Amino acid sequence: MGVVTSEELRQRQNPDGSFGQQATPTGRVVTTIFAARSLQEAGLVDHPSLGPALDFLARTATCGGCTITGQRDGVLSCYTGMLARLMVRSRRLDDAVPLLEWIVTYQPVVYGDTTYHQPTGPIWGEYLRHRYGGCMAATTCLLGLVPACGALLDARDAGIDVPVDAHLDAMRRLLIDRRLMHRTDGTIIALSGHTKADPHGTRWMLPAFPRDYLIDLIELVDLAQRLHVPDSAMTEAVDLIASWQLPDGSWPTLASRRVADAYRPDPVNRHRASAITTARVHSLGLDLNDR
Numbered sequence: 174m175g176v177v178t179s180e181e182l183r184q185r186q187n188p189d190g191s192f193g194q195q196a197t198p199t200g201r202v203v204t205t206i207f208a209a210r211s212l213q214e215a216g217l218v219d220h221p222s223l224g225p226a227l228d229f230l231a232r233t234a235t236c237g238g239c240t241i242t243g244q245r246d247g248v249l250s251c252y253t254g255m256l257a258r259l260m261v262r263s264r265r266l267d268d269a270v271p272l273l274e275w276i277v278t279y280q281p282v283v284y285g286d287t288t289y290h291q292p293t294g295p296i297w298g299e300y301l302r303h304r305y306g307g308c309m310a311a312t313t314c315l316l317g318l319v320p321a322c323g324a325l326l327d328a329r330d331a332g333i334d335v336p337v338d339a340h341l342d343a344m345r346r347l348l349i350d351r352r353l354m355h356r357t358d359g360t361i362i363a364l365s366g367h368t369k370a371d372p373h374g375t376r377w378m379l380p381a382f383p384r385d386y387l388i389d390l391i392e393l394v395d396l397a398q399r400l401h402v403p404d405s406a407m408t409e410a411v412d413l414i415a416s417w418q419l420p421d422g423s424w425p426t427l428a429s430r431r432v433a434d435a436y437r438p439d440p441v442n443r444h445r446a447s448a449i450t451t452a453r454v455h456s457l458g459l460d461l462n463d464r
Contacts, residue, residue, distance in 0.1 A: 183207065185221045185434050190225030192434040199243035202234045204434050206252060209259055211435035212384035215449055218263070230256060231268045237297070238275035246300050246407075250280050251386050254320025261327040269335065273328050273335045276321045282343035285357065287350070289341030295313070316364055318344060319388045319396055320377055326399050340348040345400040353397055353410045354390065379428035380417065380450045383435035389428065390414060391453045414454060415461040419444070423451045 179288070186192055186208075193204030209226040217223070236245050238253035253272050260269035279297040282290040295398040296302075322344040325337040354361055363374025363386055378390040394410050404411075417424055423446035426439045454461075 175437070176440060177435065179212070179217055179220055179222075179436050182212070182434065182436050183220070186222050186225065189261050190227075190229035192224075192226065196391075197243075198229070198233050199241070199247075202230065202239075202241050202243075203252070204257055204432075205229055206234075206239075206259070207383065207385055207432045208434045208436075210255065211432070211437070213259060213262060214382070214384070215436055215438070216452075217436065223263070223423070226263060227259060227263055227268070228334065230259070231265070235268070235271055238272055238279070246298055248275070248297065249301070250276065250317035250321050251314075253323045254317070254322070255386075257324035258320065258327055258330075261324065261333070262329050264331075266331065266333055269324075269328065270333065270335065273324060273333065273337075276325060277336055277340060280317070280321050281323075282318060282339065282340060282347060284347050284351065287347075289347050290339050314364065315362065315393070316386060316388060318347075321392060322400075323392070323396055326396070341400060343400055344396070347395050347404075348400065348402050349406045352406050352408075353393055353402070355409070376428065378413065380424065380426060380453070381428035381430050382426050382439060382447065382449050382453075383430060383437055385430040385432050387430065391450070391457070394457055394459075395453075411459055411461070414457075414459070418454075419446055420448065424454045426450045 191201040191205045192208040193201040195201050205226050209223055212220045231272045234240060234256060235249055238248040239256040240247035241249060241252055250337055253275055257269050257272035278292055322340060325340055328369050329337050330333050356362055361375045363372060365374050365377040367374045377387045381389050390410055390413060394407060397407055419425060425443055425445055426447040427443060429441045439449060
């Protein structure tokens with residue numbers, strides 16, 4: 174996919190504030206989240222499309238957590254975290270609180286055979302133990318935990334009165350045990366599926382913009398930094414980010430996500446600086462000069 178300017182994206186917006194060509198409003202929830210994220214994460218917080226998109230999502234996407242189908246069994250932790258972050262960062266705190274409360278009420282922090290935190294009370298739905306690999310199964314996926322815990326950190330920073338400490342402490346311990354990105358056997362966690370182009374399922378780590386439901390390594394390190402994970406548990410991840418640096422000290426965008434309706438100012442190009450990716454790396458506050 175080529176470059177998409179912010180004005181081109183605005184022209185694609187539907188009259189109800191949504192993005193996407195699906196026939197029903199609920200069918201446009203996911204595409205609207207991705208479009209809104211692209212604007213907010215690029216720093217275009219005053220873009221005229223962002224407010225209407227968030228209005229649409231507030232009307233359409235909340236059913237306890239964020240539902241991608243309009244039904245209770247369409248609530249998934251990854252989208253709940255993404256939408257909560259959109260709302261908190263836009264200071265739409267009333268819209269954010271139900272999503273944040275869903276996370277602290279229902280989202281466990283589990284990896285493999287280790288339970289780091291299990292909320293008391295019934296689970297939200299049995300389907301979450303197997304859907305898309307198990308958002309809440311015994312092999313809890315970082316694709317759900319990273320945006321969910323990122324939203325809780327944003328809530329804490331915004332002064333929202335939601336009990337986040339148990340989840341954040343648990344996530345910190347999980348990341349230390351995993352050295353951010355490793356399985357118990359030392360191999361890199363596979364999050365993006367095994368394909369011919371990516372046989373090990375590890376291409377998720379490459380810095381990407383715009384982004385979809387996948388995290389990337391910059392987002393993972395950012396979470397670890399904010400959780401005060403010790404440097405000793407981040408060595409491999411930080412070294413990998415440093416290895417992508419261009420000679421002029423900038424960073425490129427290395428991965429493409431299949432997001433049709435999104436602000437996309439940079440092509441994927443190993444040799445071309447990306448202002449957005451460079452700003453994301455600089456925001457980590459890491460000393461990468463001697464690596």
